Amino acid sequence: MTEAVSGPVVVGIDLGTTYSLAAVMTRHGPRVLRDQDGEALIPSVVAFEPDGTLRVGRAALARALDLPDRTVHSIKRLIGRAGVEIDAEAKRLPYRVRRGARDLARVVMTVPAYFDDAQRQATKDAATLAGLDCRRIVNEPTAAALAYGIDGSRDGTVLVYDLGGGTFDVSILRIQGGVFRVLATAGDTHLGGDDFDLLLAGDLLAASGATAVVEDSRVKQALRRAAEALKIRLSDAESAQLELDLSTGRTTTVHATRADFERRIATLVERTIDCCRRALSDAELDVGQLDDVVLVGGSSRIPLVRRRVAEFAQRAPRTDVDPDLAIALGAAIQADVLAGGNRALLLLDVVPLSLGIETMGGVVSKLVLRNATIPTSVTEEFSTQVDGQTAVDLNVYQGERERTADCRKLASFKLRGIPPMPAGLPRVAVTFLVDADGVLRVTAVEKRTGVQASIQVVPSFGLTRDEVRSMMSAAIEHARDDMAARELVELRNKGLAMVHGTRRALELADLPPDEVYSVKKAVAHLDRVLAAGAPVDELRAATDALSRLTAQIADDVIGSAVKKALGDTPLPKSVLPGSEPR
């Protein structure tokens, strides 16, 4: 830091899939922080040395070839996916934030707009574990718009297109008198430059004819690096080539042309354009109503990407702020707002995905719709299904689909102590409150008696701080197993939910006996597979088999529910699942 910073400082941090960086507000505007070598971009890489030492950033990247099994890249893809522990360390940036009068460094962290609630919570927790006081989570594209000298002095509607290493985000903002209001966001948490590298690496391998060595992780790393290097060169040149060292002592020359590369990634790029379309329609706007289009993220340098965005938006995108730095600079601007340094700007952000509660039959009743401005609070009333029911289950879900099986479960809790009443009589008011960070709190009150329960939603694997800590040390030993474990955990959770949900649905639905029989058989099989602690493959086969069966049945059931809705009696209030009567 060469420039003086005065007053309480809040640091803005852009935690990227491939690079991370930090910035602060100075008297001369936002500035990125640089390390002792003058580097601003810190590779988001962690290396676990055999002796237990931990390296991060450039030092870790340097070990990637020697320790391919003990270096973790693109960790952000795992955040909030039961891999929480690792990223806490990844976030230990190799520069120390020099602390001021206060002990805890205060930061604003950015996340992809499309991060779900669990991933936001995990990011906050990780910051805490790293000794940082996270004052705000800001969506990356929103931060980028702030940096774009779209400094609030000019009003208009802006589309921010952010294609990075691992995630794609698009946001549409309206700027009016210094208020930045997000109208809509869309994106894909698993789409970015890493995917382009993989496609190209596959082609390189095929061209080298060396398929036998693909299992060697050293070779894989080398291939990926070569692919990325070629890809970056192709942003400036029509073709490029490279010497590739295939560990067997053999070297080979690989080359690629821009035309081939663009053909290879065209469908992925088209997926980003589809997201833009959806965001526009969510914002109820036509392309012609956009005043500016802003490109952010390293992968937005690819000529095909620029061309497609320009065609779609019918205007040349702006690129006048370094796409690598825009997000961190924007985070610093928002940090300054929070520290009270800037009273002219205000950000109004949105909920990226709808939030709801499970009602009988495995259906999600949405309370907060996606793109609702935060903070927001919604209350709706539900009732019971069974006479004398004394407790209801509140299962909280996130996602756009109708059925719980297709949404992400965030949390669950129980409201107990309802006095026995006939079904339908209890009045359970459920309130969803989403705060300015996009973090959710759910409260349930039975209105006749006043009994209540509430929960601050934490990731569905519901870890306590201590558990996170102990997992963190475990993770250092099992960095790689964790990725496989994560899949297993997710599948198991899904499987358990399916067994449970399908059994309940069977009780409710009026199905022909042959269908009941085949569903029951599939449920029983899945149940056995779960109980036996079967490996991933077997588990996946069992859940897939059941999904296929129930998808058809769900269509039938929904069809009959619609018919019922059109009958002359209105449907009763939605009912919540719960315990049997006493």
Next chain:
Amino acid sequence: MRHVLLRLIDPFETLGLPATMDLDAATLEARYLELSRTAHPDRNAEVESDAQVAMLARAAAINDAFRTLRDPWTRAQALCERLAPGVVAATAKLSPEFLAGAMELAEAVALAERDAAEALAERIRRALAAILADIRAALTHVDARSAARLLNEARYWQKAGADLRQKLRA
């Protein structure tokens, strides 16, 4: 299909605007931004923690009031509830004649082929515009019951419109 709780806080009062269907979009937006500028939690990061809860509730109420009033259908619903709390739920039971028509509409949507779909979409749009005009008229005559019944009828048209769009996309 589920009962939506009455808003405890009236959105017109929250934004300090006259309770009428004829809100000017620009006035509404300007008022919303002005209030957000002072009430948003970011502007009050340093206040005491118990005050912060109230701050959060107020900022949420402002956002929710804006969302409600921006859309003419939810605005009409808020006006009904103001005039006669609970009236929307109380008028949810619709006449057999209307429901028979709604059933036909649902069938038409289910069976619509690509070329017929556009005409059907237009029919739905026009029906909704007519219902909204009737709701306005009812509300100017302070007839919350009629307005609420029309709102409940509109749901079937809206659902048909949404189903049709979904079908066209697939």
